[in-house]
Amino acid sequence: MIGRLVDGRQVVAEAPLQIHIRNAEPLRSKVAESLRRSGAPAVADGVCDSRDYDYGDLDLRPWFDRPDAMEHIDGLLGSRRISETDAERLRAFVTQGFLVLPELVEAPLLRDLNEALDDVVAKAVDGYQEGSSERIHGLHDRYPAVKALWLHPEILRMLDLIFGQPARPCQSLTYVYGSQQEHHQDTIHLTPFPAGYMCGVWTALEDVQEGAGELRVFPGSHRLDRLYMAGLGLPKVGGEWNDFGQKAVPAWTRMLESGRFRSEAYLPKAGSVLIWHENLMHGGAPRRDQSVSRRSIVGHYFAEGCVAYYDSSGLPGVMRLDPRPS
Ligand SMILES: O=C(O)CCC(=O)C(=O)O
Ligand SMILES: [Fe+2]
Numbered sequence: 001m002i003g004r005l006v007d008g009r010q011v012v013a014e015a016p017l018q019i020h021i022r023n024a025e026p027l028r029s030k031v032a033e034s035l036r037r038s039g040a041p042a043v044a045d046g047v048c049d050s051r052d053y054d055y056g057d058l059d060l061r062p063w064f065d066r067p068d069a070m071e072h073i074d075g076l077l078g079s080r081r082i083s084e085t086d087a088e089r090l091r092a093f094v095t096q097g098f099l100v101l102p103e104l105v106e107a108p109l110l111r112d113l114n115e116a117l118d119d120v121v122a123k124a125v126d127g128y129q130e131g132s133s134e135r136i137h138g139l140h141d142r143y144p145a146v147k148a149l150w151l152h153p154e155i156l157r158m159l160d161l162i163f164g165q166p167a168r169p170c171q172s173l174t175y176v177y178g179s180q181q182e183h184h185q186d187t188i189h190l191t192p193f194p195a196g197y198m199c200g201v202w203t204a205l206e207d208v209q210e211g212a213g214e215l216r217v218f219p220g221s222h223r224l225d226r227l228y229m230a231g232l233g234l235p236k237v238g239g240e241w242n243d244f245g246q247k248a249v250p251a252w253t254r255m256l257e258s259g260r261f262r263s264e265a266y267l268p269k270a271g272s273v274l275i276w277h278e279n280l281m282h283g284g285a286p287r288r289d290q291s292v293s294r295r296s297i298v299g300h301y302f303a304e305g306c307v308a309y310y311d312s313s314g315l316p317g318v319m320r321l322d323p324r325p326s
Contacts, residue, residue, distance in 0.1 A: 104273045178212055236313055
């Protein structure tokens with residue numbers, strides 16, 4: 001590789017550059033070995049795709065996707081690294097595909113978050129129209145309260161326990177009203193390699209009422225197959241989601257047809273946080289009462305050391321390295 005020193009637009013020096021990536025810690029080194037073995041690209045240069053990675057290698061599964069997941073939790077308990085409450089939550093994550101931290105967010109932060117949303121609505125930030133189901137991207141970089149939630153120590157602690165690795169936020173999505181999003185698995189949009197190393201985090205900013213377009217989850221559905229673009233015969237989405245909607249949504253519907261998994265309405269109290277497994281089927285119910293808001297913020301997190309990309313668009317993924325609050 002050639003390294004270039006640039007002053008403004010002018011190259012003032014150039015020299016051959018060698019980069020030694022150490023990948024010393026366990027997940028990084030396992031991933032690096034897998035990439036080498038399978039001939040996967042070590043640097044994202046072009047379109048990222050699931051076929052580039054060895055998803056068939058079961059040795060790369062995270063602990064919670066292994067048959068001995070409960071023993072892993074017992075081990076953490078035995079070494080006093082976690083409390084009995086943590087253990088209960090991790091067990092729920094393994095069996096149901098999600099866990100809940102009830103009323104976690106402190107009252108002052110919850111108030112600041114709601115004030116941030118009031119401001120978004122009043123100023124029509126990003127063209128947001130009061131009453132619409134639109135989501136607003138990236139408010140963590142505009143409102144300190146959203147950043148504080150995004151990097152909330154207790155959420156990060158729980159994610160670190162799940163991943164066995166430091167969790168790194170990727171994005172935030174803010175909803176004032178219900179999303180009414182079709183049921184889906186996030187895997188195809190926020191794609192980790194190895195599979196499993198991504199979680200969604202859903203925080204309620206108010207008590208969620210039935211009919212407000214509540215989040216619906218399908219307990220246990222994280223054990224269903226994962227869908228990727230290549231498997232669906234879909235080209236990467238450049239901006240137009242029609243083909244995607246016509247193929248992916250029916251594929252998800254077919255996966256649920258057996259009736260083995262039933263959706264549950266999630267009706268949390270303000271400040272509660274739900275963490276879902278990357279492959280859990282979930283969606284937003286129809287807003288039966290259009291006048292009722294459903295203020296919530298979603299963050300997606302990858303585990304440090306995994307490969308992160310967006311299979312649906314083929315773009316490389318983001319892992320933000322913002323310092324954690326001490
Ligand atoms: O909040 C919702 O209704 C769904 C959000 C969602 O699916 C996501 O952000 O991954
Ligand atoms: Fe989702």
